Amino acid sequence: MSESESPAGLWHLWVDTGGTFTDCVGRDPTGGTHRAKLLSSSCLRGIVVRVESPTRLALDLGWDLTDGFLEGARLRLVGAEDELSTIARHSGSTSELELEHDIRGLGVGAPCEIVIAEEAPILAAHLVTGTPLGRPLPAMAMRLATTRGTNALLERRGSRTALFVTRGFADLLAIGNQQRSDLFALAVLKPQPLYEAVAEVEERLDANGDVVVPLDLESPLEKARQLLDRGVLTAAIALLHSYRNPLHELALAAELRSLGFTHVSCSAELAPRIKVVPRAQTAIVNAYLAEVIESYLRRVETALAAGRLHVLTSAGGLVRSSEFLPKDSLLSGPAGGVVGAAQAAIGSGYRRSLAFDMGGTSTDVSRFDGDYDYLFETRVGDAHLMAPTLAIETVAAGGGSVCHFDGHQLKVGPESAGALPGPACYGAGGPLTLTDVNLLLGRLQPSAFEIPIDSEAAQRAAALLQRQVNEADDGHVCVEEMLEGLLDIANERMAEAVRRISIRRGYRPSDYALVAFGGAGGQHACCLAEILDVPTVLVPADAGLLSAVGLGQALVERFAERQVLETLEGFGSSLDALLEALSREAVEAVASEGIDRSSVEVRRRLVYLRFAGQESSLAVEAVPTSDLRESFFQSYSDHYGYRPDERAIEVESARVVASSVGSSIDFLQGGEDTAVSVADPPARQQAFMEGFWHSVRAFDRVDLCPGFAFRGPALVFEKHCSTVVNGGWSGKVDAWGCLVLSREDGGRDGK
Amino acid sequence: MSKHKDGSRTEAVELELFVHRFSAIAWQMGEALRRTALSVNVKERLDFSCALLDPDGELVVNAPHIPVHLGALGLCVRTVKNVLPLGPGDVAVTNHPGFGGSHLPDVTVISPVFDDATGGDPKVGPLLGYVASRAHHAEIGGSRPGSMPPRARSLAEEGVVLEPQYLIRSGRPLWSELRKRLGEGAFPSRAVEENLADLAAAVAANQRGIVALRGLAQQHGHTAVRHYMEGLKRQSEARVREALRSLGDGRFKATELLDDGSPLVVSLDLSDGRGVVDFTGSAPVHPGNLNATPAVVRSVVLYAFRLLLDRPLPLNEGLLKTVRLEIPEGILNPPFPPDPNLAPAVVGGNVETSQRLVDTMLKALGLVACSQGTMNNVLFGNESFGYYETVCGGCGAGADFDGESAVHSHMTNTAITDPEILEHRYPVRLERFSIRSGSGGSGRHRGGDGVVRQFLFLQPVSLSILSQHRVEAPYGVAGGRAGSLGRQVVRRSGGGEVELRGIDGCEIEPGDRLVLETPGGGGWGVEETEGAK
Known part of the structure; x- marks a missing residue:
């Protein structure tokens, strides 16, 4: 059955699971669109609004759930990890729950969470389709982007793996290319290899792939048996010149499998290319992550039952889950955003675009020239891999980046406040972050946060930094100038990342439109565009879910x-x-x-x-x-x-x-350019921009119809995303619901 | 986009922004050079550096990939502009060790940058500064292919000497003159066209820097640019001073011997974070090629100070403002008479003496035990090919860490060719590349291990080795043991072994093998359970 055919009754679900959030866009069998954003931990957070009895209460979860949806899931108070009670009955219409037993401290206003024993994509599928957790899901085609492999690699949570390598080269990966990563470190540290053990294999091919020393299996298999006894069940094989002739690798792999290794990765099969060091690394990473990825996909697939599952590769293409290789998973998450951004730009008439995805801890940028820019060797964490990937540049600057003073200069990042303690304004003792800076400068809407905001904590953090700067500088910097300076520094760092994917490769940013998305993209897009001399900024509809939208278009x-x-x-x-x-x-x-x-x-x-x-x-x-x-x-x-x-x-x-051809599914419908204006005068908010406080118009994005036009300075707020429109820019909502921001001087201001 | 033209913005913000802006210029130049160059040395080994300098020729930022280039361009630009007037449209070139150079393969290209704020005639604007790039050419002549002859005794034997001269004069390129220079003399370059292509790449890189610096001046005004160039130097100076102050007042002194017994002596006199680094007592001018130049010595001092600071900051002239360098005539400051036949050879000074001088500086400062202290330069080739590599070894241990094994230390950080590429391109087989376990010095913290690298040669080649720590072992600190000496043995196909000296060469027949063992790092502290291992 072709992917492009859409038989009646089939749901389409596009799910992007990141480290913190899982975004989901779904299309029901009648063509209706559904959206969901949930925590990747598969918890639903809510507040107790009514307590009828110790075991009967009502919750505000922010979701419209069907009757019985939560039955079988477990409830706990936030911060009381161990005390859980199973939900026996759940009424969707009244939000009432009946617990199997009571939980201490469960009063009105108590924050609590519902723990659901499903992978986040499956929870998303239940939420979007309105299928109670205990019931089977309707038939669906799911497309998934996941950072599961990347996280396991960075956190070193892969399988115990052995490397089999040509005799004389046991230390191949320990030596690597002999470089150190920090030129000026007194204590030089090279990353630890991912494997647990190495076995040398008596064999040798020459540079043409001809056998110089025939394969001798005796000693490697002896070693292999010892490894199996020790519980090392995963193997990677990298033999010299195997890309010319995989004979020895394949023979050894067959033997290892029959001995009982559950997973064997051959370098020549995964990356049939010259250079044994990255090829061996590719095989090791693939083996190391095999169990993590396969068991995850198996759990999702099992829950889908009647559905089928495709996974997005680092190169932005879809592959059936059974054929998905761990080495192709590492940029699966950001790849969805790249596809989504490129397609949104095309929809709005821009063939060449720069994707600018600014999240909580980092920013991903990439370039689209009518087709994608691919790389075939990439570095992810400590691993240098041979795998096709989209050319994505990442910089450690995001909403959570910590702002600090080092005694001479103000710095933004690379450290991030993470989810805990989070920015100062989360009220959990966090440091001053870019999110706080945007908040204090009036560029965010406090009510758009999912948790109550402590602006005073942010102010205190800013005042502390101001004092440090003034003491060192013997100066009188005012707090707004310092805060705007921090934004400039962050923007300069992100601009460097954009230059790496444009100027570095011989392309001028001014020939492109900047597509801003992710939680913080819209707040920085105009400033970034000004630094890079980019004339147009696009903030697509669903900018907060663009990676999931991109899955639909892959x-x-x-x-x-x-x-x-x-x-x-x-x-x-x-x-x-x-x-x-x-x-x-x-x-x-x-x-x-x-x-x-x-x-x-x-x-x-x-x-x-x-x-x-x-x-x-x-x-x-x-x-x-x-x-x-x-x-x-x-x-x-x-x-x-x-x-x-x-x-x-x-x-x-x-x-x-x-x-x-045509397996991409257009879900955005182009509307008419109706040129309506917002009926009521929009709200105004005090915002500090370009050196002064302004009373600027603050639009709610849902009120802006296609054709609506306005001039900056202005703010556009929406769920999960807000956009700052600088003075000198004008905005218009196009037929696709995309917010198109243009520099009124056309970009080149004579600089 | 200077939003605050009245200068009300705090220095703390503007300095940080200008760090990024100036660094971006050096970085863009480096990208242009790397992308445009033809030679593998630049494109893949990243043996080059680009820098932005102020109108006095003082370094503002540079982006070296290899510390031996660190800071050297400041001295080079100042020396060259004193002997060669640089006006609008001029570009200078030199590789002369007497003019801020290091060794002949490192060729430096310098362009002055004039503001064109008036919009048309660039001659009207003031001098904004200089941009310069230095790249290692794989071949620049000399008595052996690869331009690193182990037994040279004069500069002339090491290759073509380019005293400071115009590469472009008032916009007119002088390629044919340069082509002639590279191709003449007793030991001309064997790759003139590749030299010219890499020089063209350097000119293009400088051009990128010129445009970028002018753009900055247009955007922010040339007085602001000037101001923050000064600000950056001052700030680096202040930070080095803080770091030196933390060492306390007093004299820090150390002596190390090269393998031939030549002493390197450093004494550092500090008072309140200022002082003198004095190299008096070091050996006289070296009869072989181990002579370093003041540019190399500056790089070593800068590198050692940067290690002390232990945090990123722009690497500029400010780092050396707190100390005065005393480099008496001798192995670290040899005189260069105009006739290259009478001038000393220097190629080993850049790659080997530099490493040993770092060992000596760090010994004086007591920061860390001795690393492998050499680059283990291996060159082989014949009429049809030439190959050059440097090989990793062990790092010295510190007060709270073991030394890392099998990694480049100090003045170099070039990647090694992948074994499959090596065998694909050259008639050799790499039979072994492994960690030389046990070669690190023992101690409370162990020194890192060196490596063993074994080649089988399939064609006749000439082999050259340039290395140190074959006689003098890498020292341990505070009771830690020394690392193992390096060695190199040729095993003849017909049986028998020849042990080569640290700086040596020999003719190789097909079937011969080279077994190279690189030094381990020194240990730190007395091993607590001696004999337990």
Whole structure:
């Protein structure tokens, strides 16, 4: 059955589970759209509003739930982790619960949470479809983006893993590339390898893949048996030059599986490319995360029963859950946002866009030029991986970034206040953060927070910092100037991240629209655009759920690649045949998902070329008739600003991307440009902008119809997201509900 | 976007913003250079650095990937502008160790930046500063391919010497003159076209810096730019002073010997965070190639101070304002007569003496035990190829940490070529690359281990080794044991072994093997249960 077909009765659910929140957008069988944002811990938070008896009470949960929805889940008071009571009966209409036994301290106004023993995507599915927790879910196609693997990698919670490697190279990953990460550390520290044990394997191939020393299984298998006895059940294999000839890796893998290893990752299967260090790392990461990812997906899939599950890869493509590889999971979360931002920009008429996703602890930025910018080697945490990913640059600056003074300069981040204690205004003793700064400068709506806000705590934190600065500076900085300075510093840091994905690669930010989303994106977008000389800012509808929206627009997709490493002169004639073979391979892989071959297209045919002897290559689109040499020189001069002399060109590799056609599901409906204005005069709020307090208009986004236009300075508030429109900018809501902000001077202000 | 043109903004904010803005210029230059250069040294080993300097030629920010480039560009720009007037449209080039250079493969390109605030004629505006970039060229001539001959005794044998000269004069490029210079003399460059391509990349990188600095001046005014250049230097100075003050007053002195017995002597006289770093007592001019230049010595001092600070800050001239350097004529400050045949050889000074001088500085400061203190430079090649690598070893232990194993320390941090790339490109097989366990010195905290690297050669090649700590062991501190010495042995295919000296070379036949063992780091403190291991 094709993904694009939508048989009656099928729900579509797009779920993005991040570290803190899970966002969900769903389309019911009649085409209606549903949204949910919940905690990834699968807890629902609420307040007791009525107590009838020790075991009968009513809760305000902020959700409209069907009768019986919560039955079987357990209730506890926030802060009393261990005292739980199962919910015996639940009335959706009256929000009344009946507990199996009473809980101490459960009075009116008490904050409590309902603990649900389901993975967050499944809870989201129950909430969106209105299916009580104990009942089976309706048939659905779920698309999932998850940071589960990334978190396990960063927190080192993977499986106990052994590495099998060519003799002489037991320390391959411990040595790595011999560099230290901090040039000026007295105590140099290299990251600890992910594996628990290494076994050397007697075997050797030469650089052409020919056998120099045949595989001797005796000693590695002896070691393998000892490892199994110790409880090490996961293995990764990386043998020298296996990308040329996987013979030894495959033979060893088969033996290890039959010995009882539950998971074996072969480097040549995962990344058939030259460079054994990152290839071995890729195999290790894949093995290390296999159990974490597989058991998670199994739990989700089991609960879906009649449904099917696709997972988003780091490259922004969808893969059936059974074929999803852990090495492809690490940027799954941010990838949804990249797709969502690109598609929102296209919808609003901007083909080239920069995605600016500013969350609580970090900011992700990426570039879209009518197609995605891919990387094939990435660093995530300590791991250097060979896996296709979208080119996403992350900077540790978000709403929770801590603002501090180091004795000479004000700094923003990289430390984050996290969820606990959180920003000062959460009232839990947290430090001054960017969120506090925005709040104190009147750029946020206190009532839009999910918890009561303690503005005074934020003020106290700011006053403390002000005192530190003035003591050191012997100055009289006023608090607003200091706070606005902190915003400038954060903006400058984020601008550097944008420059890395634009100027660094030879693209000018002024040719793009900036798509702002994530909790804090809208607060900083205009300022960031001014620094980067970007003329347009887009804040899409559902900017707070854009990653989930992006899932709906992603395609079922596969990469096929082959390393070549031969001169263009020598290999050129074989290139067409190679691309043909790769295309078949990629199309087959997409078709294996039950998609008709006629609905599969080869979206990209890329040849990676470089001058012989260089390491970094450039991707050249392989149009059948193209003169690759000329395309390469053209691309080289676009990227590097000059055209070098004729010299030997090497074909590094070829890659093909095949996608299902039309598996993307448009869920936004374009409305008419009705040019209505807001009926009532909007509320006003005092906000400090550009050096002064202004009384600025504060719009509620839900009141703004397509066609509505206004000029900055202004604020636009909505759930989970607020937008600051600077003076000198004008705003308009387009037919797609996207807020389009334009610089009134057109961007280039003569600077 | 200067929102507060009246200057009411606090310095604490503006300084931080200008740190980012100035650093962004150096960073953009570095990106342009890395992307545009042809040579693997620049593109992949990142053996280059770019810097922004003020109108006096003092370093404001630089972004080195390798500490041996640290701060050297300040001295170089000041020396060059004194002998070569730099006006609008001029670009200077030099690799001369007597003019702020380090060794011949490091070629520096300098451009002055003039404000074009008047909108048209750039000649009208005042001098805003300089931008400069330095990159290691894999080949610049000399008696052996790779331009790091182990046995050279004069500068001439090490390659083409470019005394400060114009690369571009009033906008007119002088490529053909330079091509001629690179290709002439007793030991011309074997890769003139690649040299020129990398120099063109450096010019492009500087151009990027010029545009960016002018943009900053337009946006914020050149007086503000000037002001914060000064502010940044002052701030770095204040921080170094704080750090030096924490050491207390007094004299810190240490001597270390190179493997041939040449002494390196440092004495640091401190009083209230100011003082003198005096190298008197160090060896006279070295007969071989272990002569360092004042630029290298400055890099070492800057690096040691930066370690003391233990936190990020712009690496600029301010860091050296609190101390005066006394570098008497000798191995650390050799005279350079105009005739390169009479000038001393320096290639080992940059890569090896620099490492040993860091060991000496750190010994005086008592910060940490000795690291492997060498780069283990290995070069091999023949008529058809040349290969150069530096190899990691052990780090010294500290008062509260063990030394890390198998990692580059101090003045270098270049990545090693992946084993598969190595075998794909060159006629060798890497048979072993492993941690040399037990080579770190024992102690309450252990020194890090070096590595063992074993090559099998498949073609005849000439092999050169340039290293230290083959005779003098990396010291331990506070009762910690010294790390193991490094060694290098050639095993002949027909049987028999030849042990090479630390600075040595030999001819290799197919089937021969090189086994390189790099030094371990020194330990710290007396091992509590001696013999338990």
